[in-house]
Amino acid sequence: MPVENSTILIVDDEDRILFVLQNALRKLEEGIEVIGAHTAHDALRKVEDEGCDLVITDLIMPDMDGVEFTERIQDIENGPTVVWMTAYGCRSFAAEAERLGVYRCVEKPLEIGEVRQLAREALLARRSGGDSGEGPS
Numbered sequence: 460m461p462v463e464n465s466t467i468l469i470v471d472d473e474d475r476i477l478f479v480l481q482n483a484l485r486k487l488e489e490g491i492e493v494i495g496a497h498t499a500h501d502a503l504r505k506v507e508d509e510g511c512d513l514v515i516t517d518l519i520m521p522d523m524d525g526v527e528f529t530e531r532i533q534d535i536e537n538g539p540t541v542v543w544m545t546a547y548g549c550r551s552f553a554a555e556a557e558r559l560g561v562y563r564c565v566e567k568p569l570e571i572g573e574v575r576q577l578a579r580e581a582l583l584a585r586r587s588g589g590d591s592g593e594g595p596s
Contacts, residue, residue, distance in 0.1 A: 462582040463490030466509070468539070470495070470502040470516035470528070476567075480515065483571045484578055499523035506532050511539045513581050515574070518545040518552060526552070529559045540581045544569060 469480045477495045484493045494511070496502035500522050506514065514532065518525035525543055532538045540562045545552065549564035556564050562581045565573070 461490075462488055462579060462586065465490075465513065465582050466492045466494065466511040467513045467515065467578060467582075468494050468496060468502060468505055468511040470497075470499060470514060470520070470525075471544075472497055472517065472520045476517075476569075479571070480569070480574060483575060487575050487578060499525070499528040503528065503531055506535060506539060512585055513542065513578060514539045515542045515544060515578065518543050519547065526555050526559070529561065533559065540585045542577060542581060 467484050469477055469484070471477045471480070474497075477497065481493050481495050484491065494505060494509070496505055499516070499520050502514070502516065505511070516525045516528060525545075529541050529543075532541070541559070542562050543549070543552065543556060543564040544567055545564065546567040549556070549566055552564060562584070563577060565577065
C-alpha cells in the first residue's frame with residue numbers, strides 16, 4: 460500500500476539532525492511532503508495551520524519538551540501520529556508514551572533505514588485505521 464500524499468513533520472532543535480532526517484524521508488516515496496521545525500512552538504503552528512500525518516519529534520527541546528508538545532497536538536481534531544526520538548533512553552518515557560498513545564519511541568543515534576521503515580509503518584497504520592505501534596522501544 461502506498462503512502463503518497465502524506466506529510467511528515469520533523470521537529471528537532473539540532474540543524475544537522477533536522478537536515479539529515481528531512482532528506483532521508485524525502486526519499487521514502489514519491490509524493491510525500493517532508494517539512495521541518497526547529498522548535499515545538501513552530502511545529503505546533505505548522506500542525507494547526509498546514510496539518511500533517513506524522514510527527515517525528517525530539518523529546519528534549521529548549522522551548523517545550525516533546526511530552527507537552529504531544530499533549531498539545533492531541534487536542535487537534537484528527538491530529539497526526541507521533542513518534543518520539545531521544546538520546547536519553549525511551550524506557551524513562553515509557554509511561555508517558557503509553558498514556559499519550561505515541562506510536563513509537565526511538566533512541567538516538569538514529570539509523571536512517573530504521574527511520575524510513577518506521578515512518579512507512581506509522582503512515583500505513585494510520586491509513587488502515589490503527590495508529591498504535593509496538594509501543595515504546
